[in-house]
Amino acid sequence: MDTKTPLLPQSESTMLRRPSSRKLRRFHIAAFIAVLGLFWLGWTWQCPDPSHNHGRAEESKVPLEIHIMSKCPDARDCLQNLVLPTMQKVSDKVDFRLSFIGKTTDEDDGVQCMHGQTECLGNILELCAAHVYPDPKIYLGFTMCMSRNFDDIPKKDLVEDCALEHGMDFDKINHCVSQDDGAYAMDLLRKSVERSAEANVTKSCTVRLNNKVRCIMDGGDWSECEGGSKPEDLERDIKSLYDASRGWAE
Known part of the structure; x- marks a missing residue:
């Protein structure tokens, strides 16, 4: 001044x-x-550095990762019946990540997808949505919208409708997909597929909590769901891990 x-x-x-x-x-x-x-000393005692508290809060969040294929009905059912209802209750307690399943190769731009190249493009669209709009409450809704009509992936009308439904700018998502002649988005997909492979995940949908398999939906059936496959079961486990990480466990 x-x-x-x-x-x-x-x-x-x-x-x-x-x-x-x-x-x-x-x-x-x-x-x-x-x-x-x-006065200054008293103020610092009463008002700790908010950025320090924020860092501690971020560190205490529980890792929750969902591995899917964009054109897989199991991914649709997993998102709809388990992941979304859980996230509506405990999104503030988890460090959420969406990863994709495929196979890295020396052909097809470096990635093959089980349901063909249209699925690879669907995966890319959903990865770009997460990249442009990193809040899971936004991009998970977009992914669910796409999954409900997975047979139409990657038709432009579907992508535009899902983007509009969740307040997303289609042009921004499209820019991510086409950036550097597609190389940028392809790199996102390759890294995502490699991440799933490193975690030994091969089935869509696989839910991993705190870096461990928590539940798998395959062929319409749940398996390896120790503790239950209902949203309240996953919510309970997340809260327990979250409280333990903050020293609140009994």
Whole structure:
């Protein structure tokens, strides 16, 4: 600012400039600094650094990762019956990630998808949606919308309708898909597929909680769902892990 506000109220500044002994002047200045120091110390005690608290909150979130294929009916049912209902209750407690299943090769731009190249493009569209709109509450809705009509993936009308339904800009998603002649989006898919492979995930849909398999839907049936396959079961486990990470466990 161009105008500087004096540290002392005007009346006190005037008082300090009046003829007085040096000792008296020094006493007033020292007293003011002492009061200011005590005020600042009290403020820091009562108001910790919010960025420090935010960092701790982020660290305590529970990893929840869903591995899917965009044109897979099991992915649709898994999202609709387990993942979305759970996220509606505990999205603030999880570090959510959506990954895709495929196979890296030296052909087909480096990735093959079980349901063909249209599925690869569907995977890319959903990855780009997550990249452009990183809030899971937004991009998960878009992914669910696409999954409900997975036979139509990647038709433009479907993508535009799902983007509009969830307040997303289709042009931004399309830019991600076409950036660098498609190389950028293809790299997103390749890294996602490699991540699933490193986790030894081969079935869509696989739900991993805290970096461990929590549930698998394959062929319309749940398996490896220790603790249950209902949203309230997954919600309970997430809350338990979250509380434990923050030292709240009994």
